[in-house]
Amino acid sequence: MNFKDFWYVAARSRELKKGRVLAARILDHRIALFRDERGRAVAIEDRCLHRSAQLSRGRVCNGQLQCAYHGWTYDGAGRVVRVPSEGPECRVERRGRVFAVCEADDYVYARLSEEEREEIKPFRIPFYGERGWGAIRLKNRFHNTVLNCVENFVDIPHTAFVHPKIFRVSREERLTATVTRSNGSVEVNYRGERGNLGVFSRFLNPQGDEIAHTDSFHMPNVTSVDYRFSPRRRFIITSQSVPVSDEETIVYTDLTFNYGMWNVVARPIIRWQAQKIIDQDIAILGNQMDVIKKFGARFSNTQADVIHVLIESIHKELREGRDPRLLPEKKCEIEFWV
Numbered sequence: 001m002n003f004k005d006f007w008y009v010a011a012r013s014r015e016l017k018k019g020r021v022l023a024a025r026i027l028d029h030r031i032a033l034f035r036d037e038r039g040r041a042v043a044i045e046d047r048c049l050h051r052s053a054q055l056s057r058g059r060v061c062n063g064q065l066q067c068a069y070h071g072w073t074y075d076g077a078g079r080v081v082r083v084p085s086e087g088p089e090c091r092v093e094r095r096g097r098v099f100a101v102c103e104a105d106d107y108v109y110a111r112l113s114e115e116e117r118e119e120i121k122p123f124r125i126p127f128y129g130e131r132g133w134g135a136i137r138l139k140n141r142f143h144n145t146v147l148n149c150v151e152n153f154v155d156i157p158h159t160a161f162v163h164p165k166i167f168r169v170s171r172e173e174r175l176t177a178t179v180t181r182s183n184g185s186v187e188v189n190y191r192g193e194r195g196n197l198g199v200f201s202r203f204l205n206p207q208g209d210e211i212a213h214t215d216s217f218h219m220p221n222v223t224s225v226d227y228r229f230s231p232r233r234r235f236i237i238t239s240q241s242v243p244v245s246d247e248e249t250i251v252y253t254d255l256t257f258n259y260g261m262w263n264v265v266a267r268p269i270i271r272w273q274a275q276k277i278i279d280q281d282i283a284i285l286g287n288q289m290d291v292i293k294k295f296g297a298r299f300s301n302t303q304a305d306v307i308h309v310l311i312e313s314i315h316k317e318l319r320e321g322r323d324p325r326l327l328p329e330k331k332c333e334i335e336f337w338v
Contacts, residue, residue: 023056036076037063304336
């Protein structure tokens with residue numbers, strides 16, 4: 001097993017309109033996306049077989065992708081179906097490399113591996129499109145690795161310093177948690193959270209009850225942050241970190257929420273707050289990457305970093321070609337202060 005065996009977001013479904021071609025980059029592979037004559041999404045290597053021009057600079061004609069350099073034309077299976085310089089009767093038995101594609105939750109996913117693993121499927125966005133739930137979708141580019149991005153997204157201690165007041169403030173509140181690594185995932189169940197949630201604490205948790213809060217990581221690139229404030233107030237952040245290169249990651253963030261009658265009113269506030277928080281994370285992770293490039297990735301861990309250590313153990317297995325699901329289950333109790 002390795003990173004190519006998984007599904008990654010290549011584009012939003014609504015962006016990939018019929019007659020349009022999009023460029024994507026996943027694990028340093030360049031891909032051209034278009035829809036064939038039946039409207040099905042196609043992902044083909046972004047390189048014309050003729051003179052290596054980018055196919056994503058071409059155009060789609062009747063569900064076929066035409067190169068912008070000499071007009072070589074490819075169908076949805078990657079076959080060359082037309083070479084203009086050779087006349088209308090020319091038949092060329094050549095085929096570009098196509099990648100597996102599927103669509104779910106209004107995303108177009110691509111898989112780079114030619115080996116099909118039926119048990120590996122795209123991560124489904126919780127409650128997306130369901131009645132009574134609001135949804136906001138954001139896309140941002142980070143100057144850092146997927147590993148450092150996912151660790152940031154499930155890291156509580158940084159929030160009081162990178163996002164002061166807008167998310168949390170530092171007030172030495174003791175929290176405890178159970179951290180579990182199992183089947184290629186890491187889950188953290190927190191205890192002791194009540195009101196340290198920034199400027200919207202009173203709205204989110206007016207009674208000051210203990211919050212049910214679970215963070216999770218799902219190999220190799222998905223994190224979920226789930227807050228249950230009450231039966232009618234729940235907020236979930238799903239982040240899919242797409243590896244563009246060793247130093248660049250595109251993150252698709254889905255915010256699904258149920259605030260009952262307040263859904264419509266809350267929507268613009270949630271969008272603004274989420275993007276503000278993401279912008280701050282982009283800045284600190286960009287700075288971290290600059291320092292890593294100079295000094296190397298040398299980290300000093302404490303017990304609050306156990307979740308990071310377990311995520312890193314899963315990534316290590318994938319880098320070395322092993323299945324992280326075979327790692328023994330590990331569970332530990334931690335405490336830390338925010």
